[in-house]
Amino acid sequence: MAQSISEQEILNALKVVKDPDLNRDIVSLGFVKKIKIDQGKVSFDLELTTPACPVKEELKKGCEEAVRKLPGVSHVAVELKSHVSSRPQFGQTTVLPQVRNVIAVASGKGGVGKSTVTANLALALSDSGAKVGLLDCDIYGPSIPTMFGVRGKKLESTVDQKILPLKACGISLLSIGFLSDDKTAVIWRGPMVHQIIQQFLTRVEWGELDYLLLDLPPGTGDAQLTITQTVALSGAVIITTPQEVSLIDARKALVMFEKVKVPILGIIENMSYFGCAKCGEVAEIFKRGGAQKIGDEYKVPILGEIPIDPHIVVTGDDGLPIVRAEPDSLTAKIYRMIAGAVAARMSVSNLTLSEAASLNVQWQNK
Amino acid sequence: MAEQINEVVEKIFQAGERALGVRWKDGHESSYEIRDLRLKCPCATCVDEWTGEKRINEKQIPADVHPIQIEGVGRYGIRIRWSDSHATGIYTFEWLRSHCPCGRCSRQLKN
Numbered sequence: 496m497a498q499s500i501s502e503q504e505i506l507n508a509l510k511v512v513k514d515p516d517l518n519r520d521i522v523s524l525g526f527v528k529k530i531k532i533d534q535g536k537v538s539f540d541l542e543l544t545t546p547a548c549p550v551k552e553e554l555k556k557g558c559e560e561a562v563r564k565l566p567g568v569s570h571v572a573v574e575l576k577s578h579v580s581s582r583p584q585f586g587q588t589t590v591l592p593q594v595r596n597v598i599a600v601a602s603g604k605g606g607v608g609k610s611t612v613t614a615n616l617a618l619a620l621s622d623s624g625a626k627v628g629l630l631d632c633d634i635y636g637p638s639i640p641t642m643f644g645v646r647g648k649k650l651e652s653t654v655d656q657k658i659l660p661l662k663a664c665g666i667s668l669l670s671i672g673f674l675s676d677d678k679t680a681v682i683w684r685g686p687m688v689h690q691i692i693q694q695f696l697t698r699v700e701w702g703e704l705d706y707l708l709l710d711l712p713p714g715t716g717d718a719q720l721t722i723t724q725t726v727a728l729s730g731a732v733i734i735t736t737p738q739e740v741s742l743i744d745a746r747k748a749l750v751m752f753e754k755v756k757v758p759i760l761g762i763i764e765n766m767s768y769f770g771c772a773k774c775g776e777v778a779e780i781f782k783r784g785g786a787q788k789i790g791d792e793y794k795v796p797i798l799g800e801i802p803i804d805p806h807i808v809v810t811g812d813d814g815l816p817i818v819r820a821e822p823d824s825l826t827a828k829i830y831r832m833i834a835g836a837v838a839a840r841m842s843v844s845n846l847t848l849s850e851a852a853s854l855n856v857q858w859q860n861k
Numbered sequence: 862m863a864e865q866i867n868e869v870v871e872k873i874f875q876a877g878e879r880a881l882g883v884r885w886k887d888g889h890e891s892s893y894e895i896r897d898l899r900l901k902c903p904c905a906t907c908v909d910e911w912t913g914e915k916r917i918n919e920k921q922i923p924a925d926v927h928p929i930q931i932e933g934v935g936r937y938g939i940r941i942r943w944s945d946s947h948a949t950g951i952y953t954f955e956w957l958r959s960h961c962p963c964g965r966c967s968r969q970l971k972n
């Protein structure tokens with residue numbers, strides 16, 4: 496009988512498997528856990544930094560192949576697990592302490608599809624197995640309640656006066672739209688915007704979340720200022736259409752996040768092209784790829800391009816975003832790919848960002 | 862986008878009786894005399910947003926002015942609550958680094 500294989504030999508063999516996003520081997524990243532050896536049978540967990548990892552199946556296969564090659568191994572079983580990495584905390588541990596990553600979804604202009612993208616990304620991340628929350632901070636036009644079919648719902652609060660988010664489609668939802676009767680157009684003024692957003696960030700019982708997506712109002716106004724000052728955002732995603740007018744303002748949003756040192760995970764180009772449902776031919780109505788120019792200019796990746804799809808509109812109006820309503824459609828697939836890219840960029844950013852600074856100063860007067 | 866390492870803070874601390882210290886990721890250490898920091902408060906009440914003109918009356922700032930509380934702001938700076946009850950100033954890390962009073966930095970600024 497062949498001599499039993501050692502844990503060290505397995506780890507050595509697994510060093511050839513590299514995570515393409517983090518650009519390091521899975522062993523030094525600490526992804527390999529709970530190795531069990533039962534004579535020729537080897538099993539272990541592969542613990543990734545996000546369940547939405549776009550290459551998890553490839554990684555799993557790579558692991559199996561690498562270990563199977565070892566002499567004396569007859570059987571390999573790899574179980575995929577995930578533990579979402581947290582943003583490096585930064586002084587303000589009191590704000591959203593149970594939320595691992597707070598991601599702002601921003602745009603320069605309204606109407607570019609920011610809310611639609613946010614809703615579908617949230618669901619795609621949730622489908623991958625992550626715990627997801629969505630906070631709609633769009634004071635000008637909160638549309639999340641409509642998209643999830645929860646318009647007019649009333650919020651509840653806990654005994655200690657914390658607001659409880661709604662549960663819809665498996666994610667936790669909160670919208671500025673829940674605070675006002677949606678027939679009355681409310682005009683929020685600066686100080687009120689500040690107050691409401693601060694409450695949303697500090698007085699909500701989100702529970703434990705892997706990702707909290709913030710649907711920001713368009714532009715770079717009071718709401719953005721309050722958010723970037725109140726919470727240490729993990730990252731920002733910029734949505735734009737390919738038209739020049741949208742790109743100009745997207746650039747402004749990007750520069751704003753850069754100024755306040757929020758990592759920009761990437762740009763998503765929405766309504767990028769029109770794919771004919773019958774023949775699959777792609778028509779580029781606007782100049783596709785306009786976002787790439789900004790990406791190159793600021794060294795920010797393009798996370799994906801979403802086609803114009805009338806089904807997006809219908810599903811949005813019907814209260815069930817397309818990722819859930821038509822999960823097998825090409826558009827749903829594209830959203831899932833983009834969600835994977837966002838999650839992967841988030842993991843990379845958390846790994847490379849500096850450790851939390853220590854800001855605690857108790858001033859001593861002598 | 863890479864972080865700018867000379868604007869990344871590792872630690873903020875009290876450096877002696879009247880100075881606030883900042884240790885930067887690149888190893889540099891800055892020390893700011895605290896009344897001087899109060900006088901240079903960059904907020905809109907203290908500095909005219911349009912002209913950049915100082916609105917602060919130095920004589921009205923007590924000699925023993927000191928921080929009561931220091932808290933992080935987002936990812937990019939600190940807010941200092943002062944003993945003269947002024948609390949609107951955000952000192953960004955970028956600002957702090959570019960105002961490092963040490964000999965080396967001030968020489969670099971002049972050149």
Ligand SMILES: Nc1ncnc2c1ncn2[C@@H]1O[C@H](COP(=O)(O)OP(=O)(O)O)[C@@H](O)[C@H]1O
Pocket residue numbers: 602604605606607608609610611612638765766767801802803804805807808809811
């Ligand atoms: N890729 C797309 N194809 C077709 N319609 C879209 C697409 N993305 C968004 N829409 C539609 O565009 C409109 C504006 O989208 P919305 O998400 O509300 O934009 P924003 O939040 O940026 O103001 C909605 O009617 C939405 O259904």
Ligand SMILES: [Mg+2]
Pocket residue numbers: 609610611633636637638
């Ligand atoms: Mg919207």
Ligand SMILES: [Zn+2]
Pocket residue numbers: 902903904905906907908947949950
């Ligand atoms: Zn001031």
Ligand SMILES: [Zn+2]
Pocket residue numbers: 889890891961962963964965966967
């Ligand atoms: Zn210096």
